[in-house]
Amino acid sequence: MNFLVIGHSVVDKIIDKDSISIKPGGIFYTVVSFLSQMQSTDKLYLCTSIDKKNEILFNDTYARVEKEFLAPAESIPSVELVVDIVGERKETYSQTAQNLFLPADDLNRFDGILINMISGYDISLNQLKNLRMNYDGLIYFDVHTFSRGVDKNLNRIFRRIEDFNEWSGCIDILQTNESELLTLSDQKDEASIVEELFSFGIRQVIVTKAEKGATVFIKEKNSHKKVHKDALQTKVVNKVGCGDVFGAVYFYNYIKNKNVLLALEQANLFAGIATTYSEAKDYLNLKKDANERISKK
Secondary structure, X not given: OEEEEEOOEEEEEEEEOOEEEEEEEEXXXXXXXXXXXXXXXXXXEEXXXXXXXXXXXXXXXXXXXXXXXXXXXXXOOEEEEEEOOOOOOEEXXXXXXXXXXXXXXXXXXXXXXXXXXXXXXXXXXXXXXXXHHOOOOEEEEEOHHHHEEEXXXXXXXXXXXXXXXXXXXXXXXXXXXXXXXXXXXXXXXXXXXXXXXXXXXXXXXXXXXXXXXXXXXXXXXXXXXXXXXXXXXXXXXXXXXXXXXXXXXXXXXXXXXXXXXXXXXXXXXXXXXXXXXXXXXXXXXHHHHHHHHHHOX
């Protein structure tokens, strides 16, 4: 199978209690998670930008993807993440990023396209519309930082996304967490927001709920249903990137098997394991650690 992943590469400065660490971030987590699922005949195409200064953070992982759409940049964004034990993290960017340059030809070679709005500026609405017009397969869209506006100090603050109905009309599977969900609609409760999103054409809405697991709402011909799975119980040492891990693993397995429950179980498993990692290099062990946990059951 062939997949296309779209999103900004970002340098993370993570402030957690008394420690500060610099790590590869952004679409890095999506990529390394896709790689943990892929078979030898699969190919992953990455649409992102990278600069000379920070490429050493990403090289080992990006060396394993198709580089046709990997573009050089003068600089990539750096984000300061203040991580609390509970609740949403605080995000402050060093700079905003320009829209990525998207491929336009031969899009139907891809079995699936995943867009992760890492910076919120990864693609524009017109770019998404053009992608949808020229692509017949499934488009997976992670709302991520698109849910946050930016103030004069480049702090990222939750806001209502304008014209999200137009974005929704181009998306098949939407991923959002509970806070992000409230930025997609003027409705105030989960069920009403999901119903509205379905009315715009989305087929699945995935709401990730941290330690409470994740729920997939599914639009079928004459009815709607939902599937929920509890989170994997782990000793959490890190929450950064877990949603990205979840999305990549879910989408790969759903494309492969068209089985929501199986994809959800795999996504929860790998995202849960990711919470136990403290270093970026640990993510290279995702598949091995998942297999070990399964074998112990």
